[in-house]
Amino acid sequence: MRLMHDRKEVALSEQWNPDGLVPKAEKRLDMHRNRQHLFTCYHSTNVKWLVESDNDMSYKVDLDKKSCACGAWEVGGIPCVHVMAVIFPMGHDDNRYVD
Numbered sequence: 001m002r003l004m005h006d007r008k009e010v011a012l013s014e015q016w017n018p019d020g021l022v023p024k025a026e027k028r029l030d031m032h033r034n035r036q037h038l039f040t041c042y043h044s045t046n047v048k049w050l051v052e053s054d055n056d057m058s059y060k061v062d063l064d065k066k067s068c069a070c071g072a073w074e075v076g077g078i079p080c081v082h083v084m085a086v087i088f089p090m091g092h093d094d095n096r097y098v099d
């Protein structure tokens, strides 16, 4: 019984951090933070942006609607790298944009 309890404790401590994100989500956010500099951002308003990658792909980001043209933000609930390219340089807390 004790062993099961210990395993549960370990599992809980590995799954959650104080911000409430599971490690997998935090890892993905980190990856997006590390790659955000690869994109160039142009804004039409404070919340609507066009994010361009090196290979000439571009993505429309709407911070109010929590949407990106790549679709990953809506599906995963975690800001994609395009959103990160917008919010990271502004110093926004990316946890604010996690659903």
Ligand SMILES: [Zn+2]
Residues within 6 Å of the ligand: 059, 068, 069, 070, 071, 072, 073, 080, 081, 082, 083
């Ligand atoms: Zn995206």
